[in-house]
Amino acid sequence: VVSGGASDGGGAGAGEFSVTVLGCSGSYPGAGAPSTGYLVRHGATAVWLDAGAGTFAELQRHVEVADLTAVVLTHAHVDHWADLAQLRTVLRYFRPDLAGLAVYGTAATHDLAAHLVGGTLDDAFAWTTITADSAVVTGSLRWSFSLTDHPVETLAVRADTPDDRSFGFSADTGPGWSPVGLGPGLDLFLCEASLDDADADIVAHLTGRQAGAGARAAGVGRLVITHVLPGLDGEVHRGDAEHAFGAPVALAAPGATYPI
Ligand SMILES: [Zn+2]
Numbered sequence: 001v002v003s004g005g006a007s008d009g010g011g012a013g014a015g016e017f018s019v020t021v022l023g024c025s026g027s028y029p030g031a032g033a034p035s036t037g038y039l040v041r042h043g044a045t046a047v048w049l050d051a052g053a054g055t056f057a058e059l060q061r062h063v064e065v066a067d068l069t070a071v072v073l074t075h076a077h078v079d080h081w082a083d084l085a086q087l088r089t090v091l092r093y094f095r096p097d098l099a100g101l102a103v104y105g106t107a108a109t110h111d112l113a114a115h116l117v118g119g120t121l122d123d124a125f126a127w128t129t130i131t132a133d134s135a136v137v138t139g140s141l142r143w144s145f146s147l148t149d150h151p152v153e154t155l156a157v158r159a160d161t162p163d164d165r166s167f168g169f170s171a172d173t174g175p176g177w178s179p180v181g182l183g184p185g186l187d188l189f190l191c192e193a194s195l196d197d198a199d200a201d202i203v204a205h206l207t208g209r210q211a212g213a214g215a216r217a218a219g220v221g222r223l224v225i226t227h228v229l230p231g232l233d234g235e236v237h238r239g240d241a242e243h244a245f246g247a248p249v250a251l252a253a254p255g256a257t258y259p260i
């Protein structure tokens with residue numbers, strides 16, 4: 001894990017592919033711990049992947065709003081998109097020259113976000129509704145999706161570079177989904193591990209053990225677990241994941257950057 005990234009202020013160099021954790025607190029923010037959000041960068045391409053509360057503040061440590069290529073939102077649960085409303089404020093009232101930024105999300109996410117800001121997102125964003133069958137290109141990254149096991153339409157995501165490096169993110173899911181659904185050869189996989197073993201299977205989320213077993217079945221290169229619920233000991237989840245995965249596993253932390 002390389003913390004902070006090597007490119008503050010200058011944008012990633014050509015060909016550099018990385019994921020930075022903006023927030024990773026499961027389901028709601030913890031003390032000093034934003035909800036879910038990541039910055040996915042490849043060269044000059046910068047994508048804000050999920051926009052949970054607190055992640056817009058963290059995003060701006062790493063990239064200028066003007067340099068964002070797109071926003072990708074995995075599902076309608078508020079811990080994955082609340083700060084889109086804050087970005088809309090910037091584009092609507094302070095930087096109208098940046099209005100029309102590409103945003104990709106599910107139909108329900110669009111409707112909830114539009115409602116939150118008073119009716120429309122069209123004054124700030126160019127919204128595209130996505131489903132599990134969508135194929136999206138943002139700058140130099142190609143995105144594909146897989147429907148997970150979660151109470152609302154939720155899309156796990158995969159991003160591929162032109163030179164065939166790949167990143168996957170489970171979004172939120174229960175054990176009824178497998179990362180095999182994202183296709184083979186994931187170099188880096190960020191997988192939710194919300195629950196401890198005592199709570200396995202009571203809600204549509206994964207334990208560390210389930211995250212590790214799924215990643216092993218999918219043959220991913222490196223596994224990072226995330227979305228641990230506030231109050232639980234992520235190190236225990238990491239250890240469970242590592243045991244099931246059969247190789248070292250990292251626990252996501254705000255500010256950490258993972259080169260791919
Ligand atoms: Zn969540």
Ligand SMILES: [Zn+2]
Pocket residue numbers: 075077150172
């Ligand atoms: Zn969710």
